[in-house]
Amino acid sequence: MHQLQYACPTTLNECLLLMKEAGAEAMPYAGGTDVMIHLRERASCVQNIRLLVDLAKLEPLHGIRLENGMIHLGAMTTHAEAAASVLLHEHAPFLAAAAATVGSQQIRNTGTIGGNVCNGSPAADTASPLTALYAEAVVASASGTRNVPVPKLYGRNGVELAPGELVTEFVFPSFAGWKTSFIKLGRRKALAISRMNVAAALELQDDGTISSARIAPGCVFRSPDRVHEAEELLIGKAPSRALFAEAGQLSSEEMIRRTGVRWSTAYKQPVLEALVERALLQAAGLPLEE
Amino acid sequence: MITVDFTVNGERVKLDVSESARLVDLLRETLGLTGTKEGCAVGECGACTVIVNGKAVCSCITLAAGLNGANVITIEGVSKNGELDDIQQAILDHHALQCGFCTPGIVMSAKALLDANPNPTTEEIQQAIAGNLCRCTGYQQVIDAIADAAERRAVQE
Numbered sequence: 001m002h003q004l005q006y007a008c009p010t011t012l013n014e015c016l017l018l019m020k021e022a023g024a025e026a027m028p029y030a031g032g033t034d035v036m037i038h039l040r041e042r043a044s045c046v047q048n049i050r051l052l053v054d055l056a057k058l059e060p061l062h063g064i065r066l067e068n069g070m071i072h073l074g075a076m077t078t079h080a081e082a083a084a085s086v087l088l089h090e091h092a093p094f095l096a097a098a099a100a101t102v103g104s105q106q107i108r109n110t111g112t113i114g115g116n117v118c119n120g121s122p123a124a125d126t127a128s129p130l131t132a133l134y135a136e137a138v139v140a141s142a143s144g145t146r147n148v149p150v151p152k153l154y155g156r157n158g159v160e161l162a163p164g165e166l167v168t169e170f171v172f173p174s175f176a177g178w179k180t181s182f183i184k185l186g187r188r189k190a191l192a193i194s195r196m197n198v199a200a201a202l203e204l205q206d207d208g209t210i211s212s213a214r215i216a217p218g219c220v221f222r223s224p225d226r227v228h229e230a231e232e233l234l235i236g237k238a239p240s241r242a243l244f245a246e247a248g249q250l251s252s253e254e255m256i257r258r259t260g261v262r263w264s265t266a267y268k269q270p271v272l273e274a275l276v277e278r279a280l281l282q283a284a285g286l287p288l289e290e
Numbered sequence: 291m292i293t294v295d296f297t298v299n300g301e302r303v304k305l306d307v308s309e310s311a312r313l314v315d316l317l318r319e320t321l322g323l324t325g326t327k328e329g330c331a332v333g334e335c336g337a338c339t340v341i342v343n344g345k346a347v348c349s350c351i352t353l354a355a356g357l358n359g360a361n362v363i364t365i366e367g368v369s370k371n372g373e374l375d376d377i378q379q380a381i382l383d384h385h386a387l388q389c390g391f392c393t394p395g396i397v398m399s400a401k402a403l404l405d406a407n408p409n410p411t412t413e414e415i416q417q418a419i420a421g422n423l424c425r426c427t428g429y430q431q432v433i434d435a436i437a438d439a440a441e442r443r444a445v446q447e
Contacts, residue, residue: 006355009357032351033333033351035352036352040331054356103421104420104421105402105418106347106399110345110351260409
């Protein structure tokens with residue numbers, strides 16, 4: 001590894017110029033919960049890094065605010081901040097719920113939503129609700145900014161940003177009034193990485209029928225995505241166990257269509273069906289058990 | 291090397307650290323504060339937990355270079371004038387340790403919890419120490435001790 005330099009820019013401009021100069025040799029440093037481990041293990045992803053760019057002092061990357069019906073969530077928002085955010089509990093409760101399931105208190109105090117997404121793991125818990133919210137990542141570089149829907153951040157090898165690019169915030173519409181849920185299946189309750197998760201959101205009309213639906217399973221496709229067919233099935237119908245079971249089936253069929261039948265399919269198929277059904281039941285406020 | 295200027299257990303510390311140095315090494319190797327233990331080194335076991343700016347964090351995955359202006363509390367900063375803190379005393383009284391390796395980290399997680407939330411529910415206590423692994427005791431005595439410490443603090447106020 002090269003001799004490592006450390007920079008802690010105080011303005012976004014300064015940061016983007018530093019990153020432009022160092023190009024692929026720059027590594028943005030958010031909470032460090034992944035980067036610190038990679039550095040110590042001399043992992044291949046940090047082998048060519050010679051500059052750590054600490055994002056801690058960049059004001060525009062912090063905080064959560066509501067502006068013209070859109071939530072702006074700074075990339076440096078920690079999981080603990082997101083889990084406790086009054087604004088998120090009102091406008092995107094399943095994102096707060098997902099943030100609350102990440103790691104441990106120590107990890108949630110340090111790790112950030114931007115880092116959770118940009119680390120590029122298909123098991124990132126916050127990526128599922130962000131996908132269901134149709135959140136866009138604001139990607140900044142010295143030459144300007146572009147907005148990228150969260151699923152489109154992902155290439156063949158996880159999140160693929162160009163050298164010098166940085167996710168500064170996520171922007172998504174308020175889901176106040178929607179019924180949302182996040183369900184995570186881990187190997188144990190605490191500190192578990194998702195084996196699978198599902199973020200679901202339902203908008204109900206006055207007559208109780210579903211007018212809009214979002215279903216975004218995690219660890220199921222190559223990158224986070226919604227299951228459009230299952231969503232469309234729900235439109236105009238009243239919430240019921242049978243309907244949600246059918247949405248689960250459509251979701252697992254979509255999984256097999258996209259990823260093929262693998263050694264894990266015998267496990268994943270029934271589990272995904274059950275998780276989608278439960279996530280929808282929970283969102284609709286129906287009992288999970290018959 | 292890079293200079294960091296921060297506070298450890300109420301004392302101002304200014305020193306040069308390597309760009310990739312971890313807080314746990316700075317505490318143990320440079321400052322001789324060996325009460326903070328290193329277990330897994332990947333942020334999963336919580337033995338190295340310290341409090342930075344009021345929040346419990348794993349010092350094994352905290353970059354020392356980023357600590358300018360920070361307020362760090364380690365297990366050495368918990369007792370006052372040679373007297374054990376309520377949490378430490380409650381852990382002794384409830385036999386909430388055997389080998390003791392995880393105990394400094396558990397005390398720091400408990401302190402961060404009680405400083406922010408003086409009257410936690412059992413579930414909140416469980417959540418607060420879910421990132422502190424103990425392979426000796428099971429966790430019931432630890433949970434009892436933290437609940438008791440909260441009551442002792444309340445009585446003193």
